[in-house]
Amino acid sequence: MSEPASAFEVGLAALANARVDFVLVGVGGINFYARDPAQAFATLDVDVLLAPQVANLHRALRALYEVGFQFESGGEPFVDINDDSTLAIIIDRGATLCARHHAAAQLDLMVAITGFSYAELAADAIRFNVSGSEVPVGRLGKLLRSKQLSGRPKDLAFLQAFEARADDDDAE
Amino acid sequence: MEDHLTRLAERIERQPWNRPGSDKRWVLSALAEHQKWLRATKRAKRVRAR
Numbered sequence: 469m470s471e472p473a474s475a476f477e478v479g480l481a482a483l484a485n486a487r488v489d490f491v492l493v494g495v496g497g498i499n500f501y502a503r504d505p506a507q508a509f510a511t512l513d514v515d516v517l518l519a520p521q522v523a524n525l526h527r528a529l530r531a532l533y534e535v536g537f538q539f540e541s542g543g544e545p546f547v548d549i550n551d552d553s554t555l556a557i558i559i560d561r562g563a564t565l566c567a568r569h570h571a572a573a574q575l576d577l578m579v580a581i582t583g584f585s586y587a588e589l590a591a592d593a594i595r596f597n598v599s600g601s602e603v604p605v606g607r608l609g610k611l612l613r614s615k616q617l618s619g620r621p622k623d624l625a626f627l628q629a630f631e632a633r634a635d636d637d638d639a640e
Numbered sequence: 641m642e643d644h645l646t647r648l649a650e651r652i653e654r655q656p657w658n659r660p661g662s663d664k665r666w667v668l669s670a671l672a673e674h675q676k677w678l679r680a681t682k683r684a685k686r687v688r689a690r
Contacts, residue, residue, distance in 0.1 A: 474672035477665065496671070501652050505670040512678075514671070572675045594653070596664040603664070609649035616645065627645070634648055 475573030476514060477599050478535050484601040486531035489519035491593045492605045493581055493614065495626065500596055500605045507633065509626070513566075513574035517606070519586045520559045520579040522552050528577060529555075529565075537567040537575070583617040584610055 473481070483490055492500065494515030499508040518528055529539065529549040539546040541558070546565055548554040558565065562580035579586075584606075593604035612630065615623040652658065 471669065474668050476668040476671055480668070496667075499667050499671070500664050501655075501658055502667070503655065503657050505666060508667065508670055510674060511671065512675070514668075571672075572679060573672065594658070594660050597661050598663075598665050598668060607649070608653050609646050612645045612649055631644070631648065634652065 473599055475536070475569035475571040476575070477601075479532055479537060479567065479569065479573060479575050480514075480516075480598055480603050481601040482531040482535045483516070483528055484603065486527050488528045488531060489521075489524050489586075489590065490516050490528065490604065491586070491589045492603060493517045493578070493589065493611055494576075497605045498608065498611050498630070500594075500603075501608045509629070513576050515576045515578055515581075517578050517581055517586055517589060519590070522555045522559065525555045525559060525577075525579065526550070526552065529567075532567050532575070535569075536571075537569050537573075539577075540566040540568065581614050583614040 480492075491497075492514060495509050495511040496514035499511070502508040516528075518524055526549070533539075533549060539549065541563060557563075559579050562578075564579075565577040567575040567577055581589075589606040589610060590604065593606055595602045595604050597603070612627060615627055
């Protein structure tokens with residue numbers, strides 16, 4: 469008997485089923501390229517880059533809400549999921565919405581990341597299978613490059629750790 | 641560094657476990673387990689050393 473689906477799986481399946489245009493990015497996306505759990509990096513959430521259109525953001529929020537996610541923006545509850553003018557402001561500002569599930573899953577819904585547009589990432593994303601759903605993940609080179617371009621200390625530290633781990637794997 | 645990262649990424653993407661359509665459920669299961677572990681450690685009560 470297979471284990472029950474995690475809230476992460478449920479959320480991503482909901483996005484795929486609702487035909488939301490999205491691609492996974494960040495450390496959560498990079499982990500999809502790991503060989504096994506020992507190779508994956510610890511993270512608290514999965515970064516979901518959405519096509520920056522009001523209708524798409526609305527579809528994403530509705531789909532996640534229906535499977536039990538609730539939303540926050542800037543640490544405050546976000547309840548205007550049907551208010552197109554508010555969603556348009558989120559897109560204009562490139563803001564991130566946090567989607568939380570009571571089972572502790574967190575999806576960060578983003579409409580912009582450093583270095584690449586949604587279209588550039590989606591164009592050649594690799595589609596992996598998660599419990600029967602196709603989940604598009606940004607190409608590894610682009611996800612690493614985005615971290616490099618961000619220049620944030622934590623991202624640069626991550627890149628160092630990533631390279632070191634890859635070198636260790638080569639040595640095995 | 642950029643070229644090195646690009647080559648590294650291309651090499652990893654060529655691995656058999658990264659073919660399009662590969663089953664990656666384990667990534668999300670591992671993440672969920674990690675979250676459970678974090679919650680459990682937050683709930684754990686500190687005991688005095690003897």
